[in-house]
Amino acid sequence: MALIEDARKIWEAGIAAVEPGGLVRRAVARDGPVLRIQDRPYDLGSFENIFLLAFGKAAPAMAGAFLAASGVRVRDGLVVALPGSQVRISGLRVLEAPHPLPDRRSVVAAEDALKLARAAGGKDLLVVLLSGGGSAQLCAPAEGLTLEEKTTVTRELLKRGAHIFELNAVRKHLSAVKGGRLAKAAAPAPAACLVISDVPGDDLGTIASGPVHWDASRYEDAGRVLEKYGLWAEGPPSVRRAIEEGRKGLRPETPKEGDPIFEKTTAHLLGTNATAVTAAAGEARSLGFRTVFMAAPDRGEARDVARRYASVLRSVATSSRRGAAPLCFAGGGELTVTVKGKGKGGRNQEFVLAALAALEEWGFGEVDGGAGSDWLVASVGTDGIDGGTEAAGAWAGPETIAAATRLGLRAGPYLDDNDSYHYFQKAGGLVLTGPTGTNVMDLRLMLLGGPSRRPPSP
Numbered sequence: 001m002a003l004i005e006d007a008r009k010i011w012e013a014g015i016a017a018v019e020p021g022g023l024v025r026r027a028v029a030r031d032g033p034v035l036r037i038q039d040r041p042y043d044l045g046s047f048e049n050i051f052l053l054a055f056g057k058a059a060p061a062m063a064g065a066f067l068a069a070s071g072v073r074v075r076d077g078l079v080v081a082l083p084g085s086q087v088r089i090s091g092l093r094v095l096e097a098p099h100p101l102p103d104r105r106s107v108v109a110a111e112d113a114l115k116l117a118r119a120a121g122g123k124d125l126l127v128v129l130l131s132g133g134g135s136a137q138l139c140a141p142a143e144g145l146t147l148e149e150k151t152t153v154t155r156e157l158l159k160r161g162a163h164i165f166e167l168n169a170v171r172k173h174l175s176a177v178k179g180g181r182l183a184k185a186a187a188p189a190p191a192a193c194l195v196i197s198d199v200p201g202d203d204l205g206t207i208a209s210g211p212v213h214w215d216a217s218r219y220e221d222a223g224r225v226l227e228k229y230g231l232w233a234e235g236p237p238s239v240r241r242a243i244e245e246g247r248k249g250l251r252p253e254t255p256k257e258g259d260p261i262f263e264k265t266t267a268h269l270l271g272t273n274a275t276a277v278t279a280a281a282g283e284a285r286s287l288g289f290r291t292v293f294m295a296a297p298d299r300g301e302a303r304d305v306a307r308r309y310a311s312v313l314r315s316v317a318t319s320s321r322r323g324a325a326p327l328c329f330a331g332g333g334e335l336t337v338t339v340k341g342k343g344k345g346g347r348n349q350e351f352v353l354a355a356l357a358a359l360e361e362w363g364f365g366e367v368d369g370g371a372g373s374d375w376l377v378a379s380v381g382t383d384g385i386d387g388g389t390e391a392a393g394a395w396a397g398p399e400t401i402a403a404a405t406r407l408g409l410r411a412g413p414y415l416d417d418n419d420s421y422h423y424f425q426k427a428g429g430l431v432l433t434g435p436t437g438t439n440v441m442d443l444r445l446m447l448l449g450g451p452s453r454r455p456p457s458p
Helices: 002-017 020-027 059-070 104-119 147-159 164-172 181-186 219-228 237-247 273-286 302-317 347-361 398-407 411-416 420-427
Strands: 028-031 034-037 040-043 050-055 076-081 093-096 125-131 191-196 265-271 290-293 327-333 375-381 393-396 442-448
Touching: 002 273, 002 375, 002 442, 020 028, 020 059, 020 191, 020 265, 028 059, 050 059, 050 104, 059 076, 059 125, 059 191, 076 104, 093 104, 104 147, 104 181, 147 164, 147 237, 164 219, 219 237, 273 290, 273 327, 273 442, 302 327, 302 347, 302 375, 302 442, 347 375, 347 393, 347 398, 347 411, 347 420, 347 442, 393 398, 393 420, 398 420, 411 420
Parallel strands: 050 076, 050 125, 076 093, 125 191, 191 265, 290 327
Antiparallel strands: 028 034, 034 040, 327 442, 375 393, 375 442
């Protein structure tokens, strides 16, 4: 069990590195009337009022840390927290709204956010604290659309395996707040946006659907996504009508690069998936592992990427040249799952199950004392939430195969039914962290032990 003990230390180090309060405290400092965010100074004496808006999974921690580090007093402030958070921050209003699918609370939060943005004037400063999950928490359907229609499209795109860029191209064009429209509501007020990224490539126009950043996608792109996933004909007629009107210029496009509304908006990227992966790799080295970075960020179907990881694991484990020192392969990113079965799980659990299915197929990984007998594969969501389960992800090793064999379980049938959760619930391997309050996509690990595996000497 030594490898799982090490793996847990490694992914916990990665998650700790992107704790929102710490990221904000490292980026924000106050020197008299000057507020400094990273390398950018803001002369507080030049602003009449400061407004604060925080939303996304990291919003409460970001808001509390910002107020403490900056020492500013806000004219009005709104924090949108996940349901059940029971957040209380002195001087700020707190609303709750869910993720990954919006509900009426998301509409109320979006309306309040737009009202706050419009209240900021040209001599005020709007501080936006933004993190992943904000797309669902702020949901203001465009004219002629209902919440139920937007939710239907979002749910189906997620189920059919649309990646985040495709999903957000659609959401931005069915919204009154996303795709730069929050910045439009705030203009001409200057805005400082502090961001924790949960998307591959850290594209500011994609994180939380880019409410204060220009949008590179168009109605034409949104239409192509719906067609690709069979939702152009199957989806709500009002959604199809809105996209068609946008294509014809009957609805305004989202604000684009060069629009004057963004002239006074500055973005500060505080934490990314690479931040977490780098910290995880550093912890692995401190535990005595030689560490290799996998190509990151990972994108694509979870089971396809898992087979590539498993192939690397098998190849290295059986190589006579790999040496005796233990190895850690560290990667990250965010994968998709096309749901065809009726099971329960999430992208991280499905990744590990798919890797296990491939290793079983290749006859690798039995507890036989051979070259592949000391190994582990893990995938963990940094937010502590994987799909509609209480697990953050899963891990597997020779013990998993041994337990599954005793129980008569085979990975393949569970994978076919997208039922990774129940497989690992029975065989063991669910990772339970609880919600972490941050979100920078996922961490993936492959560990290979060796006879010389021990921490380095001081």
